[in-house]
Structures are given as C-alpha cells and as structure tokens.
Amino acid sequence: MNTNQADDALLALAQSFREALRQSVYVMRRLDSEEPLSAAQLGALKMALDGDARVGGIARNLGVKVPSATEQIIKLERAGLLQREADPDDSRAVRVVATPEGRVAVENADRRRNEYIAGILGxxxxxxxxxxxxxxxxxxxxxxxxxxxxxx
Amino acid sequence: MNTNQADDALLALAQSFREALRQSVYVMRRLDSEEPLSAAQLGALKMALDGDARVGGIARNLGVKVPSATEQIIKLERAGLLQREADPDDSRAVRVVATPEGRVAVENADRRRNEYIAGILGxxxxxxxxxxxxxxxxxxxxxxxxxxxxxx
DNA sequence: CCTAACAGTTAGGCAACCTAAATATCAAGC
DNA sequence: GCTTGATATTTAGGTTGCCTAACTGTTAGG
The missing domain is CATH 1.20.5 (Single alpha-helices involved in coiled-coils or other helix-helix interfaces)
Structure with a gap:
C-alpha cells in the first residue's frame, strides 16, 4: 500500500539519518579532543561574550541542566576566561561576562575548528x-x- | 581575490556545519537518554549480531579504544545480551556473539529510535x-x- | 627458542552530565 | 509588612563513557 511504502521510505531515511548522527558524535569527539577549550566550555564561553548571559540561560542554550552549566562556568572562571557578577536587577541571579582573554580564546578556538573543517570541505x-x-x-x-x- | 572569497565561503560553510554537529550531539543525548540501551551499548551489540566480531574490531568500528569496548561488552554480557567465546583460531582473541535476547533488544532499540526520527521526518x-x-x-x-x- | 608484536583485561583517572538538597532572593496575597 | 511559593544558583554525590598505563597470555618471525 501507498502509506506503507511511504512509511518504509521514511524509516529507511531515519535509519541513515541516525547513522549520520552517530558518526557526528564520534567526529565531534575527535575534533575537540586535541583542543585546549572543550566543546562544553566553548559553548558556555560563547554565550558569555554577549555580556548579559545568566547561568540558567546558558544552561538552556546548551541543552543541559543548570548545575552542569555552573560547573563549566566555574572552570572557565578559574581559567580567567570569564567572570561572574551580581545581577543588579535580581540578586538571585548571576551575570556571566567574558574577559578579554576569554574573547581571544573563543576567537582562536572557533578559527582553528573552522579551518580544520574547511580543509575537509575543500x-x-x-x-x-x-x-x-x-x-x-x-x-x-x-x-x-x-x-x-x-x-x- | 578569488581564493580568499572561496576560503571565506568555505569557512562560513564550516561554521554552519560545526553548528549542526553540535546540535547533533545534543539530539543524540536526548534521543538515547530515555532508552533502555545506551548508544554505546547498542553500537557494540549490533556488531555482535554478525557473530564473528572481536573486541578489537568492535572498538575500531565504534571509534573507541579497546578498553572502552571491553567495558561495554562486559555490561552487555552481564545483561545477558551477548556472550564472549574463545576464538578457535587465535586464543588471544575473544569472539563476541549476541544472544537471542540481544538480537531482540537490538531490533526493539533500532525500531523505536527509527520510528521516533521518522515521526519528525514525516x-x-x-x-x-x-x-x-x-x-x-x-x-x-x-x-x-x-x-x-x-x-x- | 626467544623476542617482538598483538589481543584482551584490569586499574585508575577524568570530563561532562544528572538528581536532590541547601541557600538566598523575589513577588504576591492577605 | 509578613509569610509562602516560586525562582536562581550552588553544593554534594553519583553515573556513564571515555582515556592511558600496566599486566597476562598467545602468536609468529628469525
């Protein structure tokens, strides 16, 4: 029947798609393993660049729970790449701001990764x-x- | 210049590609988090289905080191989804064979994940x-x- | 034989995620 | 102007999956 054929095609595509996802995870691991800034840290630091990021917002954007974001932020702070500041409007909240060193680190990290991928795409x-x-x-x-x- | 323009286009594509990779990692986490069989275990178990898989081969195919493969295999064995057997041709080696329960588990895991993705693709x-x-x-x-x- | 290479396991460690519980602040209702 | 429930974050403790280094046993070449 038509619907079954359509379903089969969809399932076959889904299977290939999943395979690509699996490979992507593997590739990301390789890609990040030799970099000074981990993927999790790069993601968090990028959001801190805007200057008005809060911990909860970073967690939401990274797709992780708040304590996981806190963990990365603490590491980045210890590395001098960002700072935590009290939010003037809401003292429960913490504003996360990248330092100049953090900005440079993001630029380098992005550039290196992009060049690497671009090399393959070329x-x-x-x-x-x-x-x-x-x-x-x-x-x-x-x-x-x-x-x-x-x-x- | 032409080469620079080409490079810029390549770098821009690389950037988008990286973003897709990042999202894929996140999606895979979500997709697997509610499943009984983890991605690592499903991958290893699938290779055991062929019947002639060895630990090193599984590691290579999964893109991980041998001890990581051993770890997953031990978990799967404890769960009754596969068995380790001596390789008759090479007593250093271990052959990994899925049990009937393992075969069913793979079928279910694959079907559920595929249907989930197919739902989106639809x-x-x-x-x-x-x-x-x-x-x-x-x-x-x-x-x-x-x-x-x-x-x- | 003996030695180098190979297959696998064991031991120990790390990164990144999670949940549950503690702390502090906000805001809404009475 | 208190109390109470919701919100923002941190802390504590645990899991998974990966890694390297070191160990055991087997094979194969000289």
Whole structure:
C-alpha cells in the first residue's frame, strides 16, 4: 500500500539519518579532543561574550541542566576566561561576562575548528558542498523539533 | 581575490556545519537518554549480531579504544545480551556473539529510535527530505575524512 | 627458542552530565 | 509588612563513557 511504502521510505531515511548522527558524535569527539577549550566550555564561553548571559540561560542554550552549566562556568572562571557578577536587577541571579582573554580564546578556538573543517570541505566537489549547504537548514529544523519534543 | 572569497565561503560553510554537529550531539543525548540501551551499548551489540566480531574490531568500528569496548561488552554480557567465546583460531582473541535476547533488544532499540526520527521526518516537505537524503552520503564522506585524519 | 608484536583485561583517572538538597532572593496575597 | 511559593544558583554525590598505563597470555618471525 501507498502509506506503507511511504512509511518504509521514511524509516529507511531515519535509519541513515541516525547513522549520520552517530558518526557526528564520534567526529565531534575527535575534533575537540586535541583542543585546549572543550566543546562544553566553548559553548558556555560563547554565550558569555554577549555580556548579559545568566547561568540558567546558558544552561538552556546548551541543552543541559543548570548545575552542569555552573560547573563549566566555574572552570572557565578559574581559567580567567570569564567572570561572574551580581545581577543588579535580581540578586538571585548571576551575570556571566567574558574577559578579554576569554574573547581571544573563543576567537582562536572557533578559527582553528573552522579551518580544520574547511580543509575537509575543500576536498569535496562543488556539488557536494551545495548538497551540504542545502541540507544544513533542514538539519537545524529537525534538531529543533527533536529538542522541543524531548523537553520535559 | 578569488581564493580568499572561496576560503571565506568555505569557512562560513564550516561554521554552519560545526553548528549542526553540535546540535547533533545534543539530539543524540536526548534521543538515547530515555532508552533502555545506551548508544554505546547498542553500537557494540549490533556488531555482535554478525557473530564473528572481536573486541578489537568492535572498538575500531565504534571509534573507541579497546578498553572502552571491553567495558561495554562486559555490561552487555552481564545483561545477558551477548556472550564472549574463545576464538578457535587465535586464543588471544575473544569472539563476541549476541544472544537471542540481544538480537531482540537490538531490533526493539533500532525500531523505536527509527520510528521516533521518522515521526519528525514525516513533518518535513518532500523537498526537505530530498535535501537530507542527498546530503547524507556527503556527510558520510566528511565524517570518514575526519576520522582518518585524526587517526593516531 | 626467544623476542617482538598483538589481543584482551584490569586499574585508575577524568570530563561532562544528572538528581536532590541547601541557600538566598523575589513577588504576591492577605 | 509578613509569610509562602516560586525562582536562581550552588553544593554534594553519583553515573556513564571515555582515556592511558600496566599486566597476562598467545602468536609468529628469525
């Protein structure tokens, strides 16, 4: 039947998609393992760059619970890459602000990682790069769906 | 200059690609967190299904070191999902074989995860699904490049 | 034989996540 | 102007999955 065929195609695509996800996790591990700033720390520090990030907001954006964000923030603070300040409007809250060193660290971390990936992308054909570029927004959409659906 | 423009485009694509990778890691965590079989265990168990998998081969396929594979295998063995047997050809080696329960567990785990992803994919337009399907082989190629390049 | 390479396990450690509980502040109702 | 429930964060303690180093046993080449 038509619906079953459609379902099968969808399931097959889902299977391939999952395989790509699995590989991505592996690639991320490799990519980050030799860097001075871990992925978790880079993510948190990036949000501190805006200057008005609070711990809870960082946790939400990173997709982790608040204590996990606190943990990364403490590490970054000890490394001198950001500072925690009292929020003038709400003394329960803590504002997280990157230091100049933190800003430099983010720039370096991003640049190195981007150059590394760009090196790989450069070996592809233009058609392949186009295929990737076309799919990225859809990936984003999928990821957001999954994110919202899994929200407690 | 032309090369600089090309480089810039490549770097921009790399940046978006990295963002997608980051999200993928997050999505995988959500996807696996409510499942009885973890991603690491499902991966190892799948290879045991073929029947002729050895610990080193599983580690290589999972992209982890041998002790990490051993760890997952021991957990799976304790759960009754696979068995370790002496390799008749090489007594240093251990052959890892899934039990019937293990086979069922893989089928269930795969089916549930696939259905979950398929549910999301079903909300996309056909054009979007085509874009994903077109990009997956390229992702695979990229991931393999990164994998080989990062090999020690 | 003997020695180097190989397959696997064990031991110990680290990063990043989690939940539960403690602390402090805010804000709403009476 | 208190009390009480909600909110923001930290602390404490635990889990998972990965790693390296060191150990045991087996194989194979010279």
């Amino acid at each position: 070996t592809l054909s233009q058609a392949e790069r186009d295929a990737v570029a076309a799919a990225l927004p859809v990936f984003d959409k999928i990821n957001n769906s999954l994110q919202n659906q899994a929200r407690n | 909300t996309l337009s056909q054009a979007e699904r085509d874009a994903v399907a077109a990009a997956l082989p390229v992702f695979d190629k990229i991931n393999n490049s990164l994998q080989n390049q990062a090999r020690n």
